[in-house]
Amino acid sequence: xxxxxxxxxxxxxxxxxxxxxxxxxxxxxxxxxxxxxxxxxxxxxxxxxxxxxxxxxxxxxxxxxxxxxxxxxxxxxxxxxxxxxxxxxxxxxxxxxxxxxxxxxxxxxxxxxxxxxxxxxxxxxxxxxxxxxxxxxxxxxxxxxxxxxxxxxxxxxxxxxxxxxxxxxxxxxxxxxxxxxxxxxxxxxxxxxxxxxxxxxxxxxxxxxxxxxxxxxxxxxxxxxxxxxxxxxxxxxxxxxxxxxxxxxxxxxxxxxxxxxxxxxxxxxxxxxxxxxxxxxxxxxxxxxxxxxxxxxxxxxxxxxxxxx
Numbered sequence: 001x002x003x004x005x006x007x008x009x010x011x012x013x014x015x016x017x018x019x020x021x022x023x024x025x026x027x028x029x030x031x032x033x034x035x036x037x038x039x040x041x042x043x044x045x046x047x048x049x050x051x052x053x054x055x056x057x058x059x060x061x062x063x064x065x066x067x068x069x070x071x072x073x074x075x076x077x078x079x080x081x082x083x084x085x086x087x088x089x090x091x092x093x094x095x096x097x098x099x100x101x102x103x104x105x106x107x108x109x110x111x112x113x114x115x116x117x118x119x120x121x122x123x124x125x126x127x128x129x130x131x132x133x134x135x136x137x138x139x140x141x142x143x144x145x146x147x148x149x150x151x152x153x154x155x156x157x158x159x160x161x162x163x164x165x166x167x168x169x170x171x172x173x174x175x176x177x178x179x180x181x182x183x184x185x186x187x188x189x190x191x192x193x194x195x196x197x198x199x200x201x202x203x204x205x206x207x208x209x210x211x212x213x214x215x216x217x218x219x220x221x222x223x224x225x226x227x228x229x230x231x232x233x234x235x236x237x238x239x240x241x242x243x244x245x246x247x248x249x250x251x252x253x254x255x256x257x258x259x260x261x262x263x264x265x266x267x268x269x270x271x272x273x274x275x276x277x278x279x280x281x282x283x284x285x286x287x288x289x290x291x292x293x294x295x296x297x298x299x300x301x302x303x304x305x306x307x308x309x
Contacts, residue, residue, distance in 0.1 A: 001098060003055075004053070004054055005051045005053060006053070006057075009090075010032065013094075031089070034082075034086035035090060038083075038087060042057070042061060042065075044160045045256065054100060057104055059107065062108060087105050088106075088108075091103040130247060131153075134241050141237075144205060145237050147195075148162065148221060149241070150192075150195045150198045151177075151195055152258035152262065153261060154191070154194060155189045155195065156189075156262035156280050157259065158182060159234055162234065163221065163228065163230065163231055166218040166220055167219075170199065170220070172196065175193075175196055176191055177191060187281050189279060206220075212225065213226075215228075
């Protein structure tokens with residue numbers, strides 16, 4: 001297998017489409033846009049470096065990207081399928097050129113165009129079981145991990161927003177988080193009392209950590225090595241506790257799914273899409289409408305309460 005970076009691979013793929021396939025500049029631009037979006041997703045959600053080997057990409061990362069295209073960006077299944085086709089063409093090209101052994105999209109199926117994906121999320125009893133599992137674990141990081149998970153479940157932050165939090169983003173008097181989120185938009189998130197308590201419990205533990213670099217001195221969450229915690233560390237931690245708790249879909253529980261849990265729970269309690277939209281940091285309310293789903297139990301309850309005819 002030959003080595004090639006993602007950036008160089010995209011460059012060669014674009015030349016392949018233009019020269020060998022004879023595609024128009026507009027079509028090639030669409031392919032390049034999809035590949036750029038995928039690269040940004042890997043960097044934001046899986047802590048990929050600025051440039052990386054194409055051999056690093058995993059099938060489940062492609063599947064997560066395509067799922068979130070529908071859920072988070074409000075894209076239709078048709079759009080999701082087009083992006084899958086772009087990625088599949090790209091990876092097939094790499095396999096053909098001996099840069100990859102196998103295509104990571106080969107087992108990913110197209111979406112049914114008349115259906116819309118509902119987000120994977122925890123129900124309240126599962127969320128409570130998840131938190132209990134962290135509290136009872138023997139992990140030396142459980143106090144930190146509990147604070148992180150509570151911020152996800154009570155605040156709906158993206159994982160990239162959480163790892164970027166600094167100490168001065170917290171206003172303990174006002175009990176809020178103020179930070180710049182996706183698109184460099186200022187976010188204001190009120191903090192639940194449980195979150196405040198969890199952070200206050202964690203701060204004495206944080207004080208014991210020997211911080212290595214000046215750039216990390218203000219980071220809210222630190223690794224045991226004294227560095228700002230990474231996206232990958234948070235992802236691993238979230239999934240680890242989901243498996244320990246024996247949750248359904250445990251292998252699919254990610255920080256993004258905790259964000260879905262927050263949004264779904266908030267909508268079920270308030271029925272106010274504007275509140276959910278603002279707290280999630282969505283720029284368009286259409287992106288928030290995915291959370292108006294009802295689960296199977298709600299549907300069954302509605303039918304059971306239907307009057308006799």
